[in-house]
Amino acid sequence: MEIIYTLWLRSVKRYVRSKSRIVGSLGMPVFFLLALGFGLNEVVQIPGSTGENYLQFLVPGIIAMAVLFTSIFSGIMIIWDKQFGFLKETLVAPVSRLEIMLGQTVGGATTAVIQGAFILVLSLFIGISIPSLPGFLIAFLFMTLIGICFAALGIAIASRMEDMHGFQLIMNFVIFPIFGLSGALFPIESLPEWIVPLTLLNPLTHGVEGIRYGLLGTSAIHPLVSLAALGLSTAVMIVIGAFLFRKASV
């Protein structure tokens, strides 16, 4: 635990110090929220809506987006540690690779959840009503799971990459498809029937639906199903991440 805490502490310290990273990675979600939210609010009618407008529908999706991007990036940051040599310092210490990987994961997840919380607070100012405390807690539970799941995915990816050259590839073929096929921007029922199973396999879909349930009280998937699906995905991702990181070399 001490080791996991040590790595977590480092992640959080670095995060708090890099103001540009905090602001920078909030930029895209805020832009999406404002542009899509206000731009489409009048135009879009959510099918089967129980009264919420598009802006309200969008907020959980954008929170999930902020958590997704921050957590994957924080995992991929291991490549920087590799290039700047710091990874060696941790790998040569008498600690297991699993501890290092878990520390990095919870560190990344923590910063990701903080980024998501920023969006959540922001959305309170633009017309989201304040949900109940249990609702908040449910939303944070799902945000945390998204954070852990995708920080682990980031580490898995970083373990197989030599440098940042493949980053654009990851951005276009991993992060955006996960985001686009998640029901963050539109209800999954509106998609062509053949894509729906794909979205149901996407862990982020369950994260978005879970946060939506917490904040709005409605979701397309039963929250317990989402919780089970996302929880399972997170466990699998940690195992994959730990396995690949174990084999990673400096």
Add this chain to the structure above:
Amino acid sequence: MTAILVDTLTRRFGEFTAVDAISFEIPEGEIFGLLGPNGAGKTTTISMLSTLLEPTSGRAFLNGIDIQIDQDGVRKAIGIVFQDQSLDEELTAWENMDFHGRLYRIPKAIREQRIGEMLRLVELEDRQESLVKTFSGGMRRRLEIARGLLHEPSILFLDEPTLGLDPQTRNHLWEYIQNLNRRKGITIILTTHYMDEADRLCDRVAIIDQGKIVAMDTPANLKSQVGEDVISITSPDAGRIADEIKAPWIVGAEQYDGQVIIRLRSAEDHLLELLGMIGVDGYTIVSISIRKPTLEDVFLHFTGREMRHEEAGAADRMRMRMPRRD
């Protein structure tokens, strides 16, 4: 007692043999140098001994612990300063030390006391709250050495500790290293491609070239194998001069790139005689110099090549082979 025992240790990357069946033994408290050009296999050796890289074959023991059986045991016993910087620049000097102390599970009270001590040792206590990205190269190196010592290892690895540092800082670091070795009795194994560094610091030196140890002894003994003195003559006729000059006091004469390196006894007494021998045949002499042999001459003698600092080609080839190891 033996601190490090290496027995036919070998590492291959595909077809390329980076370290080729090297064996050596280092007694406790010695400063041992691995000297060789870039790409000779020094860092690969260090990586294997510090458990970062699995050997292809052969064995090695640190304090009697097998590096392949008890990796954590080895890791606790060693401190290491890598060739490339390995500090977190976004953290302060103190935080880098603290991170290290926590990784090695040093209890809080002892950890804080030792961090203070170590930072004082490397004269960085005034800058302990500064971010490492504001540090100069020499300060970073000193901090890395302090960090490597924090968990009180009995063996310290220094991989090119003074690479890229200015002469003044190098001298300073050498003093630290020697003091550490004397005061704490730490066994130090350092790699370098600086001859003067190996000569000044090391009790014993192993000259490593293309993955093999070609010579191993104290610097003084190595140099005496080459001869008492060295006269080097630059001449367009270098090849013929090397072949023709013969005298009982000449230990050997070799020719490299338009230079004759003549190894001999008491150069001062025989210089005129030597010049006479060359002058009779009417050879041109561009320049001539007399000096005591250096480890450079030793390297030249054992490998037939000069060890140039800019031999980056070999290092780049290594790097290209290094990354993949699944």
